[in-house]
Structures are given as C-alpha cells and as structure tokens.
Amino acid sequence: MNVCMFARSLPAHSMGGMELHIETLSKELVKNGIKVTIITTLNPLGIEYENMSGVKIHYLKGTVPGKYQWGYYKQSAAMFMELHKKEKFDLIHSQSAGAYQILKNRINTQLNIPVIISLHGTSIDEIKTKLRLGFDLRSMLSLIKNLCNYIFLDRRFLQMCDTIIATSDSQVNTIAKYYGIAMNKLRLVYNGIDDELFVPNSLTDVMTQKLNIKPDDKVIVAVARLKKEKGIQNIISVLPMIKEKVPSVKLIVGGTGEYRKMLEKMAVRLGVSDRVVFLGRIEYKDLPDILNCSKIFVNSTIRENGYDLTIPQSMACGKPVVSSNVRSVFTVIENGKNGYIYERSNMNELKSIIIKLLLNETLQNEIGLLARKTVEDKLSLRSMAKNTIDVYKSVLEKRK
Numbered sequence: 001m002n003v004c005m006f007a008r009s010l011p012a013h014s015m016g017g018m019e020l021h022i023e024t025l026s027k028e029l030v031k032n033g034i035k036v037t038i039i040t041t042l043n044p045l046g047i048e049y050e051n052m053s054g055v056k057i058h059y060l061k062g063t064v065p066g067k068y069q070w071g072y073y074k075q076s077a078a079m080f081m082e083l084h085k086k087e088k089f090d091l092i093h094s095q096s097a098g099a100y101q102i103l104k105n106r107i108n109t110q111l112n113i114p115v116i117i118s119l120h121g122t123s124i125d126e127i128k129t130k131l132r133l134g135f136d137l138r139s140m141l142s143l144i145k146n147l148c149n150y151i152f153l154d155r156r157f158l159q160m161c162d163t164i165i166a167t168s169d170s171q172v173n174t175i176a177k178y179y180g181i182a183m184n185k186l187r188l189v190y191n192g193i194d195d196e197l198f199v200p201n202s203l204t205d206v207m208t209q210k211l212n213i214k215p216d217d218k219v220i221v222a223v224a225r226l227k228k229e230k231g232i233q234n235i236i237s238v239l240p241m242i243k244e245k246v247p248s249v250k251l252i253v254g255g256t257g258e259y260r261k262m263l264e265k266m267a268v269r270l271g272v273s274d275r276v277v278f279l280g281r282i283e284y285k286d287l288p289d290i291l292n293c294s295k296i297f298v299n300s301t302i303r304e305n306g307y308d309l310t311i312p313q314s315m316a317c318g319k320p321v322v323s324s325n326v327r328s329v330f331t332v333i334e335n336g337k338n339g340y341i342y343e344r345s346n347m348n349e350l351k352s353i354i355i356k357l358l359l360n361e362t363l364q365n366e367i368g369l370l371a372r373k374t375v376e377d378k379l380s381l382r383s384m385a386k387n388t389i390d391v392y393k394s395v396l397e398k399r400k
Contacts, residue, residue: 002035004089006098013066017309018120028385030054039076041065073101103160114162114395123150124178125304163395167191170327187391192384193312195375200318201292217250218358221294223310226257231300238351239272246358254282291317296357299323307332312379315371322353338370
C-alpha cells in the first residue's frame with residue numbers, strides 16, 4: 001500500500017503534539033510495510049527532500065514553514081501530481097487541512113484515489129477556546145477567522161473526503177454534530193505514543209544536577225507551548241497554597257512561547273519564583289527523563305483540542321496525571337483511577353488534588369501503575385498503526 005500524506009508541519013518545523021504524531025505514525029506505518037510519502041512546507045534549513053527511517057519527505061520551496069497559505073496549497077497539489085506519475089499512490093491521508101487543494105480541485109475524484117482526513121482539532125474547538133479566554137483585538141481577529149473557516153471552508157472540506165479519523169471519543173460527537181458528518185464516515189483511532197521509550201525510570205544524576213533537584217523535592221512537571229490557552233498560569237496561581245502544605249514542592253515547566261515572561265513575572269509576584277524552573281524547549285530524547293523527575297504531571301490546558309500527547313507519555317512513565325476537564329481527556333483518564341480530572345475553572349480543586357498526591361506516595365504509585373497499563377492497552381504506537389491500517393484497508397475495500 002502506497003500512501004501520500006499531506007501535513008503543514010513536522011518536527012523539523014516545530015515540536016508539537018501534531019508534529020510528533022505525524023512523524024511517529026509515519027515511521028510505524030513503514031515498519032508495518034506501508035509506503036509513506038509526506039508533502040509539507042518549507043524546511044527552515046532549506047532541505048528539499050529527506051528519507052527519515054523509510055518515510056520520504058518533500059519540503060516545498062517558496063512556502064512558509066509550518067503555515068497554511070495559498071502557496072502551500074497550490075504547490076502541494078502540483079507536487080502530488082508530479083509524484084503520482086511515478087509513485088502511483090493508493091490513498092491520500094490529509095493531516096487536518098493539509099490536502100485541501102486536492103479535494104477543492106477534485107484531483108482525488110479524477111484519479112479515483114480515496115482521501116482520509118485525520119483531525120487534530122476543529123474550528124469549533126478554537127471558537128469555544130477563544131470565547132472562554134476573553135477578548136482583545138488579537139483574539140477577536142482569530143475568532144472571526146475561525147468562524148469564517150467553520151462556515152465557508154471546513155464543512156465542505158470534510159464532506160468531500162471518504163473517511164474522517166477522530167482521535168478522541170468526544171471529537172467523534174463534535175464532528176457529527178457541528179459538521180453534519182454521518183457516523184458511518186467517522187472512524188476512531190487514538191493517538192499513540194512510544195511506550196518503549198516512555199517507561200518508568202529512576203532519576204539520573206545528570207538530570208538531577210541539570211534541574212537542581214534535591215532529594216526531598218516534590219516535583220510537579222508541566223510541558224506545553226507557553227500560551228495563555230495552555231493554562232500554565234493556573235498551576236502557578238495555586239503554587240503558594242501548595243507550598244504551605246508541601247514546602248519542598250518544585251514546579252518544572254517545559255516549553256517555549258510568548259507567554260513565558262508573563263508567567264515568570266507571575267511567579268515573582270506570588271513569591272514562588274524560587275520553586276519554579278523554566279526549562280525552555282525540551283528535546284524529544286530528553287522528555288522521558290524529565291517526566292521521570294516528577295511525582296505528578298499537570299496538564300492545566302484551557303484549550304479545547306485532542307488530548308495532549310504529554311498526557312499518555314507521562315502515564316507511560318508511571319506518573320499520575322492531573323488534567324483539566326477538556327472533553328478529549330476523558331478518552332485517556334478515568335477520574336480517580338488512572339489519573340485525576342478537575343473542573344478547569346476550579347483552582348481550589350486543582351490545588352487539593354495536587355496536595356493529596358504529593359503527600360501520598362502510595363497513592364502516586366497505585367495511580368501510576370494503572371496509568372501505565374492504560375497506555376499499554378490502548379495508547380501505544382502499535383495500536384495506533386494497526387488501527388490506522390485497518391482504516392486504510394476499509395476505505396480501499398469500499399472502492400473495489
């Protein structure tokens with residue numbers, strides 16, 4: 001089976017959840033005998049082509065790295081036509097709106113090639129997030145853009161494809177309700193992570209020294225893009241109260257973004273700057289060690305989207321995860337059993353859960369064991385690849 005995948009962004013552009021998902025899925029598909037070619041935007045280093053563990057990647061000159069725009073859509077369709085003459089693709093897999101031009105120009109219909117779309121979020125999710133965060137000029141413009149996308153682009157785009165892959169239980173309902181997609185056109189494939197890389201490990205001396213962790217420190221880890229919608233400010237806001245009960249608490253924040261300066265000022269204002277470490281960008285290879293530094297992992301996002309991959313990654317390391325109640329997280333966490341979910345506006349609940357876990361090592365271990373088992377049972381790369389291949393086969397079978 002020969003698949004052409006369209007994506008605006010890969011880890012070469014930015015290290016986010018969607019980018020990591022596309023890379024790890026593609027590599028796992030290749031391991032399972034699927035040929036994968038990816039068409040994406042300009043590589044910041046100027047590379048036009050690379051073979052990554054058998055995945056063939058074409059970067060488009062003259063496009064904006066990691067961004068949807070007219071140049072990308074036009075060139076991606078042209079590149080596909082050029083490659084198809086030699087490759088003879090069986091199927092097109094669009095990561096979000098990556099293959100928009102293929103559907104718009106009905107290239108898939110002309111060539112009789114089915115199109116599958118994996119959604120990593122929707123305009124509806126973005127609209128709900130913007131309404132929740134409040135308004136300034138920037139957020140108003142973003143809200144208007146997402147409304148226009150929803151009304152004029154997304155519905156038509158989704159209805160033109162053969163199958164849509166949703167990544168969480170709640171996303172299935174959102175797509176069916178707001179986009180008028182029949183349930184028989186929807187397939188559920190959970191995003192998986194490498195449970196052989198993310199494993200419970202003892203804290204290394206190197207990482208202890210790097211993060212200045214003392215033997216008695218009770219470490220909380222949070223990893224996200226540093227934007228307001230990711231909610232790191234919520235963890236910092238309750239840190240003074242946690243410190244009263246757990247004086248040795250330490251918060252380690254990984255990630256980059258424009259909100260970092262505000263978060264640093266907030267920590268100073270609340271008198272907890274000595275208990276907060278901002279790591280900046282984290283290399284993927286270092287992430288398991290950093291997660292293993294923690295007693296618990298906190299995901300305090302305000303944004304409606306698919307569950308962040310850092311959640312199952314932390315769970316695979318045997319760490320209890322405390323997450324806000326964005327709908328997708330219920331796919332991964334069973335509250336009070338393999339993790340904890342709190343009402344996103346209830347900071348008192350967030351504080352209480354963190355204190356309870358930090359003061360109870362037995363509870364940490366019990367939750368962590370069940371968290372690890374959850375990942376092994378349904379959130380591994382193996383499961384994700386198998387289920388994706390099943391979708392591919394099903395779609396191709398319908399075309400016979």
